[in-house]
Amino acid sequence: MSLPAEFGLIARHFAPLAGEGALGLGDDAALLDPPPGRTLVLAADAMVAGVHFLPDDPPDSIARKLLRVNLSDLAAMGAVPLAYLVTTAFPRGVAQDWVACFAAGLAADQAEFGVALLGGDTVATDGPASFSLTILGHVAPGTALRRVGARVGDDAWVSGSIGDGALGLLALTGRLPADAELADRYRLPRPRLGLGQALVGLARAAMDVSDGLVQDFGHLARAAGCGVEIRAEDVPLSAPAGAALAADPALRSRILTGGDDYELAFAADPADADRIRAAGLAAGVQVTRIGRFVAGEGVRVLDAAGESVQLSGSGWSHF
CATH class of the missing domain: 3.30.1330.10 (PurM-like, N-terminal domain)
Incomplete structure (x- = not known):
């Protein structure tokens, strides 16, 4: 049969x-x-x-x-x-x-x-x-990284590079010049498993960046009852993303809010900065300190002069 x-x-x-x-x-x-x-x-x-x-x-x-x-x-x-x-x-x-x-x-x-x-x-x-x-x-019981746990004064870190997935979608749909590296980052995320495991006991709070860097850091800040400041110039970019931004500065909003990064955003004690860098090195993943958690609420993106950067949105939403 x-x-x-x-x-x-x-x-x-x-x-x-x-x-x-x-x-x-x-x-x-x-x-x-x-x-x-x-x-x-x-x-x-x-x-x-x-x-x-x-x-x-x-x-x-x-x-x-x-x-x-x-x-x-x-x-x-x-x-x-x-x-x-x-x-x-x-x-x-x-x-x-x-x-x-x-x-x-x-x-x-x-x-x-x-x-x-x-x-x-x-x-x-x-x-x-x-x-x-x-x-x-x-x-191990009791060791899972959580969104809740950041404290005022903690450093804000991110892994890898930001904006490649969002720009890759633009390239694949003809809104940016074709770029194989950006397209690959949109189609094939790089789950940072080794880094996540290395951050157990180091990161105070963590989540992956799926809906946009600004929005997801906002989740971490809200869970902690505080705010977060992100230095736009320190956000790590790949070579093709950096070239795209240089050609069109208006892409800054898309890079910071577009999503599809699947990098790790996390908070850590400033005293642990060297250990964080060592964890990234051991995992083979770049880690970058891009800001800090502060008193207040919400996310502020700052330019090189410390002034607020106006963005066209905050991140992806299904509704």
Whole structure:
């Protein structure tokens, strides 16, 4: 007896990705024993065509972005990845080659990040392609990095470079000259897992930068009941982002608020600055001190003269 189309698709493309506890994707749920003495960390993110990725993006890059934005949530809590569940809503009549390429993207990043598929669901839709992934990781009890915890006087730090994802989207949609490096940063985030784990016990508060640097630092400040000042000139830029800004200074707002960075924003005691830099060096990730947490509320972006920079928005919102 042949398998129904849905189960045939799962057996062909997703069963090879199943890890221990997935039961070959043949049952209604998976079984998972967390590592002894560890606390589970869970996060979930959804992606919709035309909102979180371009409809003509390569299927493997869509799958890898889906996994990586969730891994970035684990990085923000200092967690070690363990496994994931994925729900796929493919457009009705999707080509098998498209699904195979999507699954190949998941397989590539499973190997890179040491995770495996536990299960999920697969449906067809008359709407745009939509995907949801739930990631599982683990930390030592009581050590997870949280959004709450920054204090007035703490340094504000960020990893990597800011603005590449937002500018990459502009380049891919013809609103900036084509740039392969920026496009790659939009399509393939770099979850800072090693850095997040190295910051456990050092960072007082942390989160990943998904909705824009200004907005996400605002979340950290609000959780702490204080404000934060960011020095615009100190925000780290990649070479192509720096060149784009030099050619069009109006891009400053897009860089600071556009989102899709998936870097880590965090607060730390100024006395720990050398240890923070050493953690970044050990993780192979640039870390940059870009401001400080202050009394008051909200986010102030300052220019080189210490004057407030006016931005066209604060960050991404779905509503």
